[in-house]
Every structure is written in C-alpha cells, then in structure tokens.
Amino acid sequence: MTLAPPPSSRVQLTEDGKLRHFLSVEHLPRSLLEDILDTAASFVDVGGRAIKKVPLLRGKTVVNLFFESSTRTRSTFELAAKRLSADVLNLDIAKSATSKGETLLDTLRNLEAMAADMFVVRHGDSGAAHFIAEHVCPQVAIINGGDGRHAHPTQGMLDMLTIRRHKGSFENLSVAIVGDILHSRVARSNMLALKTLGCPDIRVIAPKTLLPVGIEQYGVKVYTDMTTGLKDVDVVIMLRLQRERMAGGLLPSEGEFYRLFGLTTARLAGAKPDAIVMHPGPINRGVEIESAVADGNQSVILNQVTYGIAVRMAVLSMAMSGQTAQRQFEQEKAQ
Structure with a gap:
C-alpha cells in the first residue's frame, strides 16, 4: 500500500494556525x-x-x-x-x-x-x-x-532542539547528514526543518546508490566523498543503514561502507573542532560510526534521547x- 501525503499543511493546522495534528514538518511555518x-x-x-x-x-x-x-x-x-x-x-x-x-x-x-x-x-x-x-x-x-x-517529524524536531541548545542560531551553521539518505525519513524531516529554520549550508553525504533521485530539490549540497563533505561542518548527523528497507545490490558490504563512509576520529578531524556528532539510533558501531566517536566528547547522542x-x-x-x-x-x- 502506498498512501500519498497531501501537499499542504491544511490537515495539520487549526483555523487560526495552531497545531492540530503533527504529521510532517513540511509546509509548516x-x-x-x-x-x-x-x-x-x-x-x-x-x-x-x-x-x-x-x-x-x-x-x-x-x-x-x-x-x-x-x-x-x-x-x-x-x-x-x-x-x-x-x-x-x-x-x-x-x-x-x-x-x-x-x-x-x-x-x-x-x-x-x-x-x-x-x-x-x-x-x-x-x-x-x-x-x-x-x-x-x-x-x-x-x-x-x-x-x-x-x-x-518528532525526531526531526528533537534533532533541531539538540542543535539549537549546543549551537544557538541556525543562520550560520553547516550541517552534514551522512549515510543511508535514500531510505531515511529522519533525513527528509531534518532537511526540511533545517531549511525552514534558516540553515544556509545543508550537506548530504552518501554513496550514489543511497541518494534519492532529485534530492537537490531540498536545497542541499550533495557529496559522495566524506573528506570533502565534512570539511569545516558544525554538525554531523549520522544515519543508520536500513538493511530491512534495502533491495539487493545497493551496497557491496557493511565493511566497505564503513571504510568509505563510517565516521571515524580521523574523518571527524576534518570538521570544525567544536563540531557535534548526532545519530537517531540505534547505533551500529563499526558500520556507521566508530565507538571512540560515538562515546567521545563531541557526541551528543544521549542528549538527543x-x-x-x-x-x-x-x-x-x-x-x-x-x-x-x-x-x-x-x-x-x-x-
């Protein structure tokens, strides 16, 4: 079953603009x-x-x-x-x-x-x-x-609250979203929320097979290389590899994904020194993220919870x- 969501916020808001349902951050002011x-x-x-x-x-x-x-x-x-x-x-x-x-x-x-x-x-x-x-x-x-x-949407908003409490305003931030963009509803909610809240530099980093067609419509910059994509970012949001939603052949192996797109201490060094690391969970250590990073001083993963x-x-x-x-x-x- 595929149920197409309506294109506007009409269902979500009351006559005077209050929240009636919370279905998506899309089209909300x-x-x-x-x-x-x-x-x-x-x-x-x-x-x-x-x-x-x-x-x-x-x-x-x-x-x-x-x-x-x-x-x-x-x-x-x-x-x-x-x-x-x-x-x-x-x-x-x-x-x-x-x-x-x-x-x-x-x-x-x-x-x-x-x-x-x-x-x-x-x-x-x-x-x-x-x-x-x-x-x-x-x-x-x-x-x-x-x-x-x-x-x-609530994951998107808790990520926004995490960013705001650690970084303040969104207006001068560079945010990188890394990993399985294709299957991630979290990535979509985060991209929409960041754009609405005024973030000027939203990056997505993933292998080509895990990037949806037309992702540029969200106002993001697309990277297929971690070193380039993470350069001088303020926030790194890692995503879980959603194997349960994947058709065969999208990735050669989890080990290969980690070698090219896993967040390691060395790769994180390319971001700003005070960059924060986020993950919606559950974490796959050694697949998306190194334990030293997940448990390190820059990680705010437990704060997200x-x-x-x-x-x-x-x-x-x-x-x-x-x-x-x-x-x-x-x-x-x-x-």
Whole structure:
C-alpha cells in the first residue's frame, strides 16, 4: 500500500494556525517550528524534578499505535505522555485485530469508541499518518511517529532542539547528514526543518546508490566523498543503514561502507573542532560510526534521547491545545 501525503499543511493546522495534528514538518511555518522548540525547552528540566509530572494532559488518553517496532520512539512517547499526566495505552499490533484481517479504519473506529484523545502512529507505509488524520473523528489528534520513507517529524524536531541548545542560531551553521539518505525519513524531516529554520549550508553525504533521485530539490549540497563533505561542518548527523528497507545490490558490504563512509576520529578531524556528532539510533558501531566517536566528547547522542522526551511533550500538549481551540472555533461558527 502506498498512501500519498497531501501537499499542504491544511490537515495539520487549526483555523487560526495552531497545531492540530503533527504529521510532517513540511509546509509548516518557521514560527510554529520555533514554538515547538521553545515549548520543548521549557520541558527539558521536568525529568530532573523529584516529581516528573505536569498536569497539562490530565484526564486525556494517548494511544501508541505502532505498526512498526521501535523501542526508543515508543518509550519516549510513553514517557512524554505520562509526564504530562495522560493515561497511556500501548497497542500490541502483533496481537491486535488488524493482524486478524480487520481494516485499519475499523480498528480506528473501535479505539475512538473508547474515547481516546490522541493516537501516536508509526507505520511502514508512507502517508499512513496523513490517511488516518483525514479519517479520524474531529476530536482526536494524530502524531506521526514515523511513516515509511516519508517523515519522522518528532525526531526531526528533537534533532533541531539538540542543535539549537549546543549551537544557538541556525543562520550560520553547516550541517552534514551522512549515510543511508535514500531510505531515511529522519533525513527528509531534518532537511526540511533545517531549511525552514534558516540553515544556509545543508550537506548530504552518501554513496550514489543511497541518494534519492532529485534530492537537490531540498536545497542541499550533495557529496559522495566524506573528506570533502565534512570539511569545516558544525554538525554531523549520522544515519543508520536500513538493511530491512534495502533491495539487493545497493551496497557491496557493511565493511566497505564503513571504510568509505563510517565516521571515524580521523574523518571527524576534518570538521570544525567544536563540531557535534548526532545519530537517531540505534547505533551500529563499526558500520556507521566508530565507538571512540560515538562515546567521545563531541557526541551528543544521549542528549538527543533526553531532548526527545521534551519535544514529544511539547508536540502532545500543543496538538491537544489545538484540538480544543478547533472545537471551540467550530462551535462558535455553528451558532
């Protein structure tokens, strides 16, 4: 199944421009992305409190609807919802009705009947989250936890928060995204977010077989050589090799990929001395990145996990607020 996402932000925003669903960073205004980052920044310290909760979603129910497995994304969404005081239901798709032949829409209708307020959806098909958002009842918010090769917007925003907290403004940065660009929804979300936030130098580095056709439309510079691509960059974002999405023949071997495109201490020396190293995880040591780099002083990989909870708290709370505002608008319009 291939579900083409809509070309505009219409589905995602309320009548007055608030966040209604969070499906992609594409076509969202810079001011809204900055609002997400500002809201997330206010939540970063919640994890350090004795009582790690705020009451913003008290009485609300958030359903993690994961059709693809992901320990990191699912657990951080669950923690984010619980820290906002929401009730959380993790739906085991492998044992759910969809594995027994029930359609996705029938599953949604049954969950709606349980008075769920928000679905966090992760799906292997591009556009699945948009499809659900267009068919779900109006009082339910949809958050995209990753769909096919299309988008992973909360990962994109937690990467933006990580960069902003370590580097400040985006306006003077050079950012390199390295690895399996072809199959990476993270790469796509990061390129779109960086461009919207004003980053002037976005680079992608990969073998030709792992570069999508027409990638230049994202306003990026394309490199097939690590030494040239990493020269004087401020941020290096490594990507996981997604073998599960690859057809045969795209790479000769993982060892060959590491020899040419793995991030080693020697290669990182070509970036700026204070460059930071990021990775959305899970890390394949000795395939995409050397352990000395992953665990080194320039690595902010664990910071990304911490900021991921804060970003997901921000998105959950903002989308719920947007749903409330939209209902009020519709009620006033009907009067």
